[in-house]
Amino acid sequence: MRIRTEEATVKTASVEMKVLTISGKQMTLAVFRQLDAEPVIDEETGELRGVPWGRINYFWGDCIANHLHIIWQKGDELRRACVSRDFRTSTTKAFEDLADSYERFVHLRIAEGWQPDAPLPYRLDESLLLSVGGYRVWVSLPKVVREAINPARGAFPEGYGQWSTEDRNRWDETQKEKSRSEARAELHQSILKDGPFSYASNVAPKLRRLDEIVEKRRASYKTLEALDLLLIAV
Numbered sequence: 090m091r092i093r094t095e096e097a098t099v100k101t102a103s104v105e106m107k108v109l110t111i112s113g114k115q116m117t118l119a120v121f122r123q124l125d126a127e128p129v130i131d132e133e134t135g136e137l138r139g140v141p142w143g144r145i146n147y148f149w150g151d152c153i154a155n156h157l158h159i160i161w162q163k164g165d166e167l168r169r170a171c172v173s174r175d176f177r178t179s180t181t182k183a184f185e186d187l188a189d190s191y192e193r194f195v196h197l198r199i200a201e202g203w204q205p206d207a208p209l210p211y212r213l214d215e216s217l218l219l220s221v222g223g224y225r226v227w228v229s230l231p232k233v234v235r236e237a238i239n240p241a242r243g244a245f246p247e248g249y250g251q252w253s254t255e256d257r258n259r260w261d262e263t264q265k266e267k268s269r270s271e272a273r274a275e276l277h278q279s280i281l282k283d284g285p286f287s288y289a290s291n292v293a294p295k296l297r298r299l300d301e302i303v304e305k306r307r308a309s310y311k312t313l314e315a316l317d318l319l320l321i322a323v
Contacts, residue, residue: 093195093214100268107143107317107318107319107320108319108320109142109145109319109320109321110298111266112228115320115322115323116222116321117320117321117322118149118322118323120321121145121147121160121321122149124160124167124168124169125166125168125169126168126169126171127142127163127168127169127170128170128172129159129161129168129170129313130170130172130306130309130313132176132177132180132306132309133181133182133302134302135301135302135303135304135305135306135307135308135309136305136309137161137309137312138144138161138163139143139161139162139163139168140161140162141159141160141161141162141163141312141313141316142159142161142162142167142316143158143159143160143316143317143318144157144158144159144314144316144317144318144319145158145159145160145169145314145318145319145321146318146323147156148246152171155171155301155316156170156173156174157172157310157313158170158171158172159171159172159313159316160272160319172310172313174310176303176306176307178205178224178299178302178303180297181302182211183287183295183298183299184224184293184299185297186298187221187224187226187292187295187296187298188226188227190291190292190295191219191221191226191228191292192228192229193280193286193288193291194286194288194291195217195219195228195257195293196228196276196280197276197277197280197281197286199234199237199238199273199276200237200276200277200280201272201273201277202273203307204238205217207240208272209268213224215230215235216228216229216230217230219238220294222296222299222300224296224299233272233279234272234276235273235274236268236269236271237269237272237273237276237319240265240268240269240272241268246260253288275305293307
């Protein structure tokens with residue numbers, strides 16, 4: 090439902106209670122529910138997308154009072170929005186950019202010899218859950234990365250079964266180290282093929298950008314939370 094802002098006004102009643110009216114008549118719950126629903130906060134920037142008018146203390150159906158209902162102005166029309174205090178950073182482009190760069194940085198560290206705390210099984214679907222700046226990031230481990238961490242053992246040479254345990258262990262370690270070195274060299278080359286890459290130059294700026302968005306989003310929520318409560322008719 091579209092309501093133009095020239096039709097709507099906020100009037101102050103007694104004891105500082107504010108009433109939302111449309112063309113001189115108090116807005117009803119039914120009209121409020123028919124307003125076009127649209128986010129008032131831009132989750133990609135954390136900033137408000139328009140002018141907030143006030144809060145509506147009305148929840149219906151499965152909608153429970155664990156968030157804010159806001160009436161806001163977009164251009165010359167009114168909108169309503171549900172606004173949660175929680176911010177899902179993982180759905181933003183800024184988080185995706187950070188996650189991609191941090192994954193590449195972790196791969197570079199592995200290519201340079203860093204090992205995760207626990208050995209990884211040799212599987213196709215492995216990934217690591219790591220933290221960067223307080224954000225949890227899943228880092229994928231494609232085959233070359235897993236080989237750089239925990240390489241698969243190659244085919245046994247002829248007569249392997251008759252070797253002593255010491256000789257078998259020595260051969261195993263030699264083959265693993267050879268495979269690991271080859272994988273690290275391949276991984277290192279693939280990461281740096283487009284130029285230098287470092288945490289300071291490629292990860293830190295994206296982390297700062299996401300932190301800025303989170304702070305702006307927090308400030309926007311506080312602004313909405315402090316709005317006056319608007320009364321509408323049943």
